[in-house]
Amino acid sequence: MTQETAQLLRLYIVFLPLIFVAGFYCVITTRNLIRTLLGLEILTKAVTLMLALAGYLTGRTAMSQALIITLIVIEVVVIAVAAGVVLNIFRHNNSLDARNIRSLKG
């Protein structure tokens, strides 16, 4: 392992868990639906970074690039649909509070 790789790895080891924790914290604590989606985005970014790191460490950068581009496309589709659903929830409730969407029970 070269000096450069080691340094990079140390950087990732510090920041990857931080991004994961930030994402999970955001998803769990917030009551705002848009912020929940943002939390999911942060989590996906952490995973994307992990894939990039994996490509760099194994020397298969071309493959990990292909995977990451596919991942980004899919993620955009998911978030677009989720944002559409949130928009419609807002039209019904006039609020983005997650506490207002608890009509289904049992």
Next chain:
Amino acid sequence: MSWTLVVVPIIAVILLNLPFGEGYRKLAFPAGIFLAVLQSALVLLPIENMFPYGACPLSPFVFLSPDALGLLMILSVGIVVFSALLVGWRMTDKTSRKSDFANLIILAMAGMNGVILSGDLFSLYVFLEIVAVSSFILIAMDKNREALEGSFKYIMLSAVATILILSSISVFLMLTGSTSFSAAAAALKQGNHAAVLASGLFIIGLLIKGGIAPFHGWLPDAYTSAPAGVSIFLAGIVTKTTGIYTIIKLVSYVTGYTGPVKEILLFFGAVSALLGAFAALDQKNFKRMLAYSSISQMGYVIMGLGAGNPLGVMGAAFHLFNHAIFKTQLFVNSAAVEQETGTLNMDRLGGLSDKMPVTGATSVVALLSTAGVPPLSGFWSKLLVIVALWVAGYKIYALIAVFAGVVTLAYLLSMQRRVFFGNISASFSNIKEAGVSFTLPAVLLSTITIAAGVFFPYVFEKLIIPVQALLGLL
């Protein structure tokens, strides 16, 4: 070629959405029915190796030729899509929404075929997401408050599952430099701890997608709030392919039937079987009760898989197929009831059997099969699972399976009594049998249930025995 199963539906969706006007877009319904029937018919043709491997010229993904369980799943996808399209087309109001519905179902069908045929972890993820996104839109299609809520819950849990699956894929990529099943299996065999963690994350992600307890929170909400045609589709095949079938695939191709994997599967399976059955006991909403029943039945499949012997795997595969048939049947019946009476509250219904004889009678067949009464198909698959658990030495789990079966019979009989038997209330005195879009799939599905039970030796030999090969892959 196996890839045609994925590529043809996707091309069909593109062609069906060319801007040639509303009348042209209506072709989505016959096209979907045609693709579904074609898919089932091709599996049933007596040709060896119907879908051989061939490199796909249009995509970088690797599509394997399906194994025995894959064939069974492709057949179930065809049957369920056929029923869901018939019922959903009839029950959707607006014309434009009808073609949206059919297009999304065809797209999800392509995604499910992709899940069944995909040959590496990353393309598995891509096709899982295609199915998931189509389902999000399908659930929310009516844009009423409940549907949006159900869809949002599904989106959230599915996204969390996706994050887990992707982290697992990147760990495997880091360890092996490849996303193929065989590389991941090799990393696991060396006893690498990171690989063990990664496969655990993958399995948990799939348990969430399959709605196995204790990750089942989204499932009853999504099933109940979705439009009737979509509930049939979701309950019949979507969660079963994306969650349960994928677990079987992952365990067979990557982790192998090792001790800890079996323990995890048995535990989650038993919890699901019991919790689903008890939660179904005190439901008032017809569809919600069926959703909990679905969780309970998937517990059986996972337990059969956890037994880890040939009988268990065969039982799991056969129960997965049977569940696709009889649960689709029960959801079709609930759609017929909803269409005619406008309510799914079981306390307000009653005595519908006199007015709707076909729906009432086919519902009896489906419920007896679900509860495992001989000689219907559900009896044989449950018997296989229970015997497999007993033979493998998991006697307590076998007893749990028997007990959950008794509870199943209890809640389903209570459903039948409250909805179809007894006295009819005055407000429903002039309802009549639902149209042919409801009775045709109902009769077809109950015929399959009876036939698969009565001709069990033949079905067993042709379709189920080859599934054993899954155990010897590693």
